[in-house]
Amino acid sequence: MIRIDGSYGEGGGQILRTALSLSTCLKTPFEIYNIRKGRPRLGLLPQHLTSVNAVAKICSAELLGASFGSTSLIFKPGDIQPGNYEFDVAERRGSAGSVTLVAQAILPVLGSTKSRVTIKGGTHVAYSPPFDYLAEVLMPFLNRSGNTINAKLINYGFFPVGRGKAVFDFNQNPYVRSLSSVLERGPLKGLSLVSRVANLPIGIAERQRNQFLKLLENDFPQPKVEQVTEAVRADCPGTYMFLKAEFENITVGFCSLGERGKQAETVATEVYQEYKSYLLSSENVYDYHLADQICIFLALSRFRSGNQSDPFIIKTNKLTNHLQTNIWLIRQFIPGFQPIVKSP
16 A cells, blocks of 8 residues: 655645546555645545545545545545546535546546546636636647547536536547657647636626737737637626637646636736746747646556656646646656656
């Protein structure tokens, strides 16, 4: 059994989620202690507990310590069972916990099966990738392997109420290819911008859009931007902006959420600054969120193919503590895992 110190590095929930996925895929039990010691609220919160119980159900795992607030957990996986699953972050406690973070724990586990997973909770909440990012950036990268994972948003869910809903369909392909590194992003093919509000005046979404386009025009006057500005339905107010940038070899994304007291122009400026930071160096390939999220898939792909001697290269615009922690955690399960990370 592998023992993991949950306080290592950034000390957050990603350590637990990655461990759950790797443990299940590699049939290796683990014990984790000091869960989320690097966070103001220690231990398992609703979204973390949902991840634990979801993966445990999918692989009929034995659990010890799976309770709200627990700072330690023992997880002994069984065999992965494809099927039709539904999980609700707020099932036991009211929560707008992240749908996409629960999905992160499940995607590597069911990625090569024929399954459907429905997850309820927050679809656009702080400290987690928005649904748009998973659907428009991560999924296209994963589908390079030949598998097809589709994501559909049924309801939007914003903090503090949540109650969003997303469906993930996994379609197995017997001719799966090994994932490989992308070394050059290539020329920019197009930009897609969405600016949305729920239960708020549409003028807020319009201000977000206008501010972004103004900033873009000042620095990069050439690109044409596809735009969607709209009001959507949700159980509580919310607003966000998401930019998808499609290059010849890679798709990346940048997002910002609105909140009470935060101006619409600030939301747009945050998205623009993230995009500009990425764009300034042609050496950047993966945005830093994608660099973090693809590590487990690249590691498992190389492990299953038996080709661990050929390291993959991650070129990203920022080497984050999150990425470094994720690499450390993967190496606890796959000691030969050593990507070459290049960043400014």
